[in-house]
Amino acid sequence: MEAKIIKRCTEADELFYRLHLVSKEMNRAFETMAHTSLTKLEILFHIDLFGEMSQLELIRRLKLDASAVTRHLKRMEAEAFIQRKKESKDRRFMLLSLTDKGQRELKRLIAIKESLQDDILSVLTNEQIVSVSKFIEHISEQINDRGFK
C-alpha cells in the first residue's frame, strides 16, 4: 500500500510536464508536415462539420479565446479559406462558412492529420486509446470544475 503510493507519486510527478511536452511535440510534428497549425485544421473542420456558424459558437466548441479566434479567422479570410458575413437578424454575430479553397485545404489537412495519427496510434489497441481518452476528459473536467477565479 505504502509502496503503491510512492510508486504512484513517482509516476505522476513529471506527468504534467510530460503532457505539456508531448502536446508541444505533437503540434510541432503536425505543423512541420502541414505548414499550418492544428488549430487552423480544427477551425476549418468545425465550420465544415456544423455548417454556417457564428464565431461565438466556434469559440465555445474549440474552447479557444475569442481574440485568438478573431485573429485566425481574419487571416483565413484574407487567405480566402473562409467567408465571414454579419448575420442580418443580429448584426453582432459573424457568420462563418468555408470557400471551395477552404474545403480543399481541409481535405489536405485531414489527410496529414490522419497519417500522423496512424503512425503514432497504430501500435496501440482500441482499449488503450479509449482509456487515455477518458483520462484526458477526466483531467479536463477536474480542472474546469475547480473553477479557478
Added chain:
Amino acid sequence: MEAKIIKRCTEADELFYRLHLVSKEMNRAFETMAHTSLTKLEILFHIDLFGEMSQLELIRRLKLDASAVTRHLKRMEAEAFIQRKKESKDRRFMLLSLTDKGQRELKRLIAIKESLQDDILSVLTNEQIVSVSKFIEHISEQINDRGFK
C-alpha cells in the same frame, strides 16, 4: 472488427486536439494558483535536483529551446532565484545554481503542483496513471523517431 476500427477512429479523431487543450488547461490552472509558469518550476527543480549545471544540460533535460531557457534564466537571475556564472575551465558554459530565495520558491511551487496533482489524479488508480504515462512516452518516442527535418 470493422466496428472496432470505426470506434477507434472516433475515439482517436479529436484525441490530439484534446491533448493540446488539456495541456493548456493544466498550465493555466497551475499559473493561476502559482502566479508563475510550470516551466519555471521545472527549471528550478532540475537545477536543485542535479546541482550546479550548464544551460546546455538544462536544455537537454527540459527539451526546451535554448533561447527560451536563456530568457527564463535571465529573468530568474534578475529576480534573484538563481545565480549564473561562467565556468572557468570553459567560459562558454554558464553554470547555474539556486539561491536561498530560489530554494524557497521551489518549495512553494512544488506544494502547489502537488495539491493540483492530488486533486486531479486522486480519483485514478495507480494502474491508470502508469498506463497514461506509458502512452505519453510512446507518443513522444514515435514523434521524435519520425525525425522531422
Added chain:
DNA sequence: ACCTATCAATTGATGCATCAATTAATATAA
C-alpha cells in the same frame, strides 16, 4: 423614446515558445 445592460467581436499589451542569425569562446588542422 432613451438610457443603460449586455453581448459579440475586436484591438492592444503581454507571455512563452519557436527558428534563424549572431556573438564569444574553444578546439582543430594547416
Added chain:
DNA sequence: TTATATTAATTGATGCATCAATTGATAGGT
C-alpha cells in the same frame, strides 16, 4: 601559430495563446 570549425549562449523576428479594455449592435426597463 594562425586560420577555420565548432560549440554554448544570446539576440531578433515571429506565431499563437491569454487577459483587459474598447467598439458596435441589441435588448430591456422607465
